[in-house]
Amino acid sequence: MIPKRIAGIRFEVLSPREIRKMSVVKIITPETYDDDGFPIEFGLMDPRLGVIDPGLKCRTCGGKAGECPGHFGHIELAAPVIHVGYAKLIARLLNATCSNSECGRILMKNEKRDKFIQRIEERKKLGQDYEDIVKEVFRVTKGVKKCPHCGADQMEVKFEKPTFYYENEHRLTPKDVRERLEKIADEDLPAFGMDPHAVRPEWMVLTVLPVPPVTVRPSIILETGQRSEDDLTHKLVDIIRINQRFMENKEAGAPQLILEDLWELLQYHVTTYLDNEVSGIPPARHRSGRPLKTLAQRLKGKEGRFRGSLSGKRVNFSARTVISPDPNLSINEVGVPQEIAEELTVPIFVTEKNIEEAREFILRDDHPRANYVIREDGRRIRVIETNREELAEKLEPGWIVERQLMDGDIVLFNRQPSLHRMSIMAHYVRVLPYKTFRLNPAVCPPYNADFDGDEMNLHVPQSLEAQAEAKILMAVQEHILSPRFGGPIIGGIHDHISGLYLLTRGEKLFSKAEVMEIIRPLDVVKLPEPKHDGKWSGKQIFSMILPDITIEFKAEICQGCKECKGVDCENDAYVFIKNGELVTGTIDEKAVGAFKGIIIDEIIRKYGNEETRKFIDNMTKLAIKAIMYTGFTVGIDDVDIPKEAREQIEQVILEAEERAWKLIEAYKQGNLEPMPGRSIEETLEMKIMQELGRARDMAGKIAGKYLGMDNAAVIMAVSGARGSMLNLTQMAACIGQQSVRGERIRRGYTYTNRTLSHFKPGDLGPEARGFVKSSYKDGLNPIEFFFHAVGGREGLVDTAVRTSQSGYLQRRLINALQDLKVDYDGTVKEQTSGLLIQFRYGQDGVDPMKSYRGKPVDVVRIIKEVVGSD
Amino acid sequence: MKIKLQDHILVPKHEVLSEEEAKELLEALGVSREDLPKIKADDPIAKEIGAKKGDIVRIIRDDEFTGKNVAYRLVV
Numbered sequence: 001m002i003p004k005r006i007a008g009i010r011f012e013v014l015s016p017r018e019i020r021k022m023s024v025v026k027i028i029t030p031e032t033y034d035d036d037g038f039p040i041e042f043g044l045m046d047p048r049l050g051v052i053d054p055g056l057k058c059r060t061c062g063g064k065a066g067e068c069p070g071h072f073g074h075i076e077l078a079a080p081v082i083h084v085g086y087a088k089l090i091a092r093l094l095n096a097t098c099s100n101s102e103c104g105r106i107l108m109k110n111e112k113r114d115k116f117i118q119r120i121e122e123r124k125k126l127g128q129d130y131e132d133i134v135k136e137v138f139r140v141t142k143g144v145k146k147c148p149h150c151g152a153d154q155m156e157v158k159f160e161k162p163t164f165y166y167e168n169e170h171r172l173t174p175k176d177v178r179e180r181l182e183k184i185a186d187e188d189l190p191a192f193g194m195d196p197h198a199v200r201p202e203w204m205v206l207t208v209l210p211v212p213p214v215t216v217r218p219s220i221i222l223e224t225g226q227r228s229e230d231d232l233t234h235k236l237v238d239i240i241r242i243n244q245r246f247m248e249n250k251e252a253g254a255p256q257l258i259l260e261d262l263w264e265l266l267q268y269h270v271t272t273y274l275d276n277e278v279s280g281i282p283p284a285r286h287r288s289g290r291p292l293k294t295l296a297q298r299l300k301g302k303e304g305r306f307r308g309s310l311s312g313k314r315v316n317f318s319a320r321t322v323i324s325p326d327p328n329l330s331i332n333e334v335g336v337p338q339e340i341a342e343e344l345t346v347p348i349f350v351t352e353k354n355i356e357e358a359r360e361f362i363l364r365d366d367h368p369r370a371n372y373v374i375r376e377d378g379r380r381i382r383v384i385e386t387n388r389e390e391l392a393e394k395l396e397p398g399w400i401v402e403r404q405l406m407d408g409d410i411v412l413f414n415r416q417p418s419l420h421r422m423s424i425m426a427h428y429v430r431v432l433p434y435k436t437f438r439l440n441p442a443v444c445p446p447y448n449a450d451f452d453g454d455e456m457n458l459h460v461p462q463s464l465e466a467q468a469e470a471k472i473l474m475a476v477q478e479h480i481l482s483p484r485f486g487g488p489i490i491g492g493i494h495d496h497i498s499g500l501y502l503l504t505r506g507e508k509l510f511s512k513a514e515v516m517e518i519i520r521p522l523d524v525v526k527l528p529e530p531k532h533d534g535k536w537s538g539k540q541i542f543s544m545i546l547p548d549i550t551i552e553f554k555a556e557i558c559q560g561c562k563e564c565k566g567v568d569c570e571n572d573a574y575v576f577i578k579n580g581e582l583v584t585g586t587i588d589e590k591a592v593g594a595f596k597g598i599i600i601d602e603i604i605r606k607y608g609n610e611e612t613r614k615f616i617d618n619m620t621k622l623a624i625k626a627i628m629y630t631g632f633t634v635g636i637d638d639v640d641i642p643k644e645a646r647e648q649i650e651q652v653i654l655e656a657e658e659r660a661w662k663l664i665e666a667y668k669q670g671n672l673e674p675m676p677g678r679s680i681e682e683t684l685e686m687k688i689m690q691e692l693g694r695a696r697d698m699a700g701k702i703a704g705k706y707l708g709m710d711n712a713a714v715i716m717a718v719s720g721a722r723g724s725m726l727n728l729t730q731m732a733a734c735i736g737q738q739s740v741r742g743e744r745i746r747r748g749y750t751y752t753n754r755t756l757s758h759f760k761p762g763d764l765g766p767e768a769r770g771f772v773k774s775s776y777k778d779g780l781n782p783i784e785f786f787f788h789a790v791g792g793r794e795g796l797v798d799t800a801v802r803t804s805q806s807g808y809l810q811r812r813l814i815n816a817l818q819d820l821k822v823d824y825d826g827t828v829k830e831q832t833s834g835l836l837i838q839f840r841y842g843q844d845g846v847d848p849m850k851s852y853r854g855k856p857v858d859v860v861r862i863i864k865e866v867v868g869s870d
Numbered sequence: 871m872k873i874k875l876q877d878h879i880l881v882p883k884h885e886v887l888s889e890e891e892a893k894e895l896l897e898a899l900g901v902s903r904e905d906l907p908k909i910k911a912d913d914p915i916a917k918e919i920g921a922k923k924g925d926i927v928r929i930i931r932d933d934e935f936t937g938k939n940v941a942y943r944l945v946v
Contacts, residue, residue, distance in 0.1 A: 827899065836905050843936035 012198040013086075016208045023074035024048045024060050027211050030240040032219070033227060044236050049073050050213040070213025075239065077207055078246040080174040081267045082163040084274050085296075086204035090177060091159035093192065093201055096141040097184050099167070100152035104183020106191055107144040107154065108137075117190045134193035161280040163267055174267065178205040206270065211236060231292040235273040235284065242266045317460040319344060323415075324451050326438035327624050328521070330617050331490060332476040334413050334427035335438025336405060336458065338367070341431040344460050345371050345402035346409055350395060358401040362392045367431070368406040373399055405429055405460060410470045412459040413439070415447040419810060422446035422482065422489060426474035442496070442620050443476060445594040446489050477613040480604055486848040488601055488612075491594035492619060495632070497721035499623030500587040502630045503538040506572055510536050518629055519544060521621040538626075539582040545618040547611060548580040550864070551602050556590040556720040589720025592619055596720075605852075638713045639732040639777050645706040649699040649733050653773055656695030657766050660688045664764045684764070685744060689737060692771055696736035700729030707732065731776045735784075738770035738791035745770035745787055758783060875915050882931040884919050887942070892926045895942060909943040921945045 025048045032045045039045035047059040050070030058068035082090065098105050106113055116137050123130035145154055158166040165172040181201040189196045217230035229237075246262045272284040275296035283291040299305045319340045326335055336344075350358045361370040362383055370383045373391055376398045383391060395401070405411070409429040418424060425446065432438055437456055444450060461467045472478075482489035492500065502508075503518075510518065515527065515536050524544045530536050554564070558573040567576050567584045575585030577599070590596045604612040641649075666672045667684045674683045704725060707714050713731075716722045730736065738745055746769070748755035759768040767773075770787035774780050780788055819831045826845045828838035841847075844856060852858035875881050887895065896903060903926070909916055911923050921927050925945045932938050 825899075829901075829905075834901060834905050836899065836901055836907060839899075839941050840939060843931075843933055843939045 010198065012195075013200075013203045014210065015200065015203050019072075019074050019208045019210045022072050023210070024071040025073045027073045027075050027236075027240065028244075030237045030244070032229060032233065032237075037227075044211070044233055044240070045214055045219070046073060049211070050215045052214050052218045068215070070215035072213060073211035075209040075211055075236075075243060077209055077266070077270075078243050078250065079263050079266065080178045080205045080207050081263075081270045082174050082177065083204050083206050084162050084271045084278055087161075087163050088159070090181070090201070090204055091157065091165060092138045093184065094157040094165065094172075094177065094180060096138050096192065097180070097188070098147040098150060098152055099154060099157075099180065100147060100150050101179065101183065103147055103150040103152060104180060105147065105149040105185055106188035107141040107147060108191075109148050113188065113191050120190060120193065130193060134191075137191050162278040163271055173263070174205050178202050178207075181205065209239065209270065209273075231286070231294060232273075234286070235269065235292060235294055238269045238284070239266070239273060242269055315459065317344060317462060319458045320455055322436045323449060323454050323456050324436040324438055325441040326432075327440060327620055329430060329438060329440045330428075331440045331443050331613055332427055333430050333440070334411065334458065335430050335432040335436075336411075337435050337437070338431055338433055339435065340458075341405040341429070342367065343371075344405040344458075346405060346460060347374075347462055348401040348403050349464075350399045350401060351397050355395060355397060358399075358403075359392045359395055361401055361403045362395065363388055368404050370401045370403050372402040374402070375399055405431070407431055410461065410467050410475075412461065412470060412474065413437075413447075414457045414459070415449050415454065416457075417807070420446075420484070422479045424474065425476045425479055426470035427476060440617075440620065441493060442490055442594070442616055444493060445491070446479060446482075477609040480600065480609060480612055480616070481849050483847070483849040486851045487595060488597040488604065489594055490616060491597040491600050492589075492592040492616075492623060493594055494721050495627050496620050496623040497589050497593055497719050498632055498716055499625075499627030500542065500592060500619070501715060501719040501721070502632070503623070503626035504542050504582065504585075504587040505538070506586075507532070508538040510538070510541065512536075514629070515541060518625045519622065521625060522618050539584075541626075542587055542622070543577075543580060543582045545615065545622055546577065546580040546582065546599075547603055547607055547615065549599070549602050549606055550578050550580075551598065552576045553590065553598050555586055556588040556593075556596070557586060557718050586719075588718075593720055632712055632715075634712045634716070636777065638711055639707075639728065639775075641703050641706045641732050645702055648702050652698045652702065653695050653734060656691050656698075657771075659691050660766050663687050663691070667764075688764075688766070688769075689744065692737050692766055696729065696734050699733035700725060703729055703733035733775050735772040735775060735780070735788065737766075738772060738787045740790060740794050745790055747790070756783060756786065875918050881915065882929050884915050884921075885928050885930075886919055886921045887926040887928055895926065903944055906942055906944040908946045911945050916945055 025042065025046045027044060027046065028042045029040065031040045031043045033043075034040055039047050041047070047056075048071060050060070050068050051058045051063070051065045054065045057064060058071075060071045061068050063069075096107055098107060108116075116133060120130045120133050123133065142156075146152070147154060155168050157172070160166060163174075165177060181204065184201050186196040189199070189201070194201070212232065217232040219227050219229045219233065222228055242262060242265050246259070246266055249259060249262060268281060269284070271278060271281065272292070273294055276283045276292050276294040277297065277300075284294070285291055297304075302308060319336075321337065321340065329335060348354060348358045348361070358370075361368065362373065364370070365385070365388075372380050372382055373395070374380050376396075381387070381391065407428075407430055410426050411429055412424055413427045414424040416423075423446070425443075427439070430438075437458065439449075439456075447456070449456065461470050476490070480488050480490045509532050512527075512530075512534075518541060522545060528536075528540060528544065531540055552567075553575055555573045555575050557571060558569075559571055561569075564574070566574050568574075569584070572584065572586050575587070575591055576583045585591075587599075591599045600612060600616065603615050663672070663684060667680065672680055672684060674680045675686065678686065704714070707728065709715070709718070713723065713728055714725075717725050717728055740747065745755055749757065752761045754761050754763055755768055755770070759765075763769075767783065770791065772780060772784040772788055774784055820828055820837055821831050822828055822841045826840050827836060828841050829836055846856045852861070876883065903924075906926065909921075909927055911917075911921065916927065919927070923945055927943045927945060929941045929943065930938065931941065
């Protein structure tokens with residue numbers, strides 16, 4: 001067959017002639033079905049309009065239900081009505097053309113018109129928009145008072161939504177409108193952006209209404225046996241009824257007033273048939289009070305034909321539910337509820353080799369059993385108790401058995417928004433009781449998931465190729481290193497970090513019984529020799545899960561001393577691991593955390609993905625055992641500080657406020673020296689901000705000192721598990737300056753130049769400009785509370801704006817970059833056009849995932865490896 | 871006095887490729903002339919080095935992070 005290509009698509013307006021031509025039947029009665037349930041001829045369900053009932057044949061084409069596409073009918077309207085969709089264009093045309101019934105020409109001279117037409121033609125040739133020129137034509141012609149062709153005076157036609165036109169307070173009927181449009185010359189149409197071969201303006205006033213085929217508006221049969229018609233059918237019934245009444249009244253010679261009323265009613269029904277959401281008229285409603293879904297509503301919006309049906313894609317073999325954590329699963333597993341596992345299936349393509357296995361699934365009567373078998377002819381048969389034996393008997397190679405999801409199957413797991421490739425990763429199934437998907441909390445960072453009600457999706461690959469790809473390319477352990485920065489994105493979080501910090505800090509000693517308890521979930525086969533007369537240190541326990549690596553680095557808790565003492569660090573902040581033995585240092589976020597995790601980084605480079613996966617599994621299990629062994633909790637009393645500390649903090653803040661007032665005083669007397677490039681006012685603001693900021697830091701330091709390193713909240717903050725010292729400062733000591741756009745709060749009663757009526761106009765003092773002295777624990781006074789709300793609101797607005805803006809940016813970027821590919825020669829090209837984008841990927845040809853934190857080679861590491869760390 | 875753009879530290883080195891060099895380059899990359907990135911003939915730097923329409927310009931940049939790297943542009 002010769003392939004056919006679509007050269008172009010053109011949209012035109014249906015002419016009455018065309019409508020009648022494509023119609024198979026003229027609909028004259030509003031009835032649908034007779035008492036016996038048969039469609040009435042010349043009714044809205046006329047059998048010539050197509051078939052929807054299975055078994056019947058179409059009277060027009062002879063096709064069965066499903067084959068016959070349906071055929072249009074038509075209604076002859078007793079009087080013309082305006083098409084709402086064109087109402088505005090009609091108004092423009094009326095104002096752009098002569099109202100004289102003998103003339104009807106465009107309201108400009110021929111030469112001028114030709115100039116416009118020429119400009120439009122040029123734009124068309126270039127494939128550009130010409131809408132703006134058409135707009136100009138309408139603008140120029142609107143003000144014309146006298147027709148340049150016949151000299152008739154022109155009056156403005158006022159358009160009133162949705163379909164009414166007035167000239168000189170006098171209403172124009174659709175008939176008048178149509179007559180005027182008929183007069184518009186073909187030669188003038190191109191100036192309005194219309195093609196006379198495609199569109200005649202009078203076609204925008206309807207005289208004939210197409211009736212869509214029944215396949216477009218099928219009626220449904222309720223359980224009660226009653227027929228329920230589609231909204232469109234209901235609307236068409238209304239139109240025909242009024243149409244008939246209008247005709248009868250006209251023939252009977254009814255008074256003009258009654259005819260006008262009926263005409264307006266007909267206009268209303270046709271308008272709402274086309275669009276039931278036009279402003280200015282009440283929407284047509286169903287008997288129940290629900291607005292009808294008419295033509296425009298079917299197409300419009302998110303759930304409309306375009307966005308909902310055509311662009312919207314739905315998939316089978318998928319599941320969605322709430323997620324919850326399970327640290328006992330490996331990072332590459334996902335817990336699937338039994339109920340879901342029984343619904344989702346994996347196909348077994350039956351061969352001679354696996355036929356027995358497949359047969360077993362058919363014969364089973366509980367969990368991993370067959371749901372369906374698909375015969376060679378493609379028929380899908382549900383496996384039920386009664387046909388089990390029979391199907392197992394008949395089973396032969398070539399059939400497909402759809403087996404329920406079971407342990408060890410590979411599935412894709414996804415959380416929206418799917419912003420990067422780690423948003424969809426392959427996990428191995430573990431069928432579990434209850435109703436949530438379970439995942440190891442260590443894989444929360446790549447999905448950006450938490451358990452406050454998040455839901456995730458799961459997809460079951462249906463071909464062996466897809467399953468192999470998932471296992472090799474998409475498995476979780478293949479994504480431990482992020483292609484974004486070349487470091488691990490999967491690692492310890494929250495309690496994993498606190499736990500290992502508690503375990504490895506200092507020289508904590510554990511008896512054999514204690515060690516056994518802590519390492520119980522690990523697969524440690526042999527205990528190392530105890531180093532501390534019969535006891536093991538926490539560092540030794542952590543070393544049990546370490547592979548043979550040698551590495552040294554400064555931990556997160558490192559204070560950044562001027563001169564690093566290395567392994568002799570007083571804070572135990574210098575981590576030194578020699579041949580898989582943690583010699584000094586504390587394990588914290590920098591060692592095992594997601595995003596940082598230097599140890600994870602080292603293991604993956606030396607031993608690969610699988611080994612790293614096992615390390616992360618062991619590490620998280622060990623950490624959780626360790627934190628449970630010590631016990632770890634935070635309460636309100638964790639931010640209690642002694643009286644002397646409070647006094648000190650108060651003193652510090654008082655002094656800072658005094659200094660701020662002094663600055664204000666100096667400013668008022670004009671003694672303030674402006675900083676380079678700043679005005680005096682800016683200088684003052686900056687200095688005050690500095691002063692108050694320093695005060696808060698001081699307060700934080702004092703609080704931190706009194707809280708001590710044994711405080712659970714402090715442990716979390718310094719080890720990087722959760723929270724920061726700033727958070728603690730704000731809870732325990734002082735919240736500090738509130739700001740909007742980085743400045744002290746100035747907004748409020750701007751005309752009196754004060755933030756609140758509690759202050760004098762022009763007050764520049766700390767309190768009047770949003771400095772919050774209190775801590776969260778003490779509570780805020782009403783004024784502080786207000787300022788805090790002002791500052792807090794900015795944060796909320798920022799996040800809302802940022803997410804929407806960055807989301808759109810991401811969409812555009814992905815759209816622009818989706819066809820780029822790194823070729824074998826290292827160049828980046830666009831796949832379709834072959835356009836060269838980069839001569840070397842990223843200028844240096846480095847794959848960040850295979851780089852060392854973005855650098856192509858880590859020279860220091862290689863030297864150490866070769867020379868040895870001593 | 872007219873300033874030479876090439877003397878500015880932020881302007882990378884531009885040079886016009888000879889016909890043989892151009893041929894060799896296209897062969898090595900396996901692309902056609904039009905697939906290369908473009909530079910306008912009236913771009914100040916193109917005017918300065920006397921590049922004409924259809925020429926290929928070699929640009930040698932020195933990047934702080936990625937080191938020395940070479941790019942080519944077709945003059946249009």
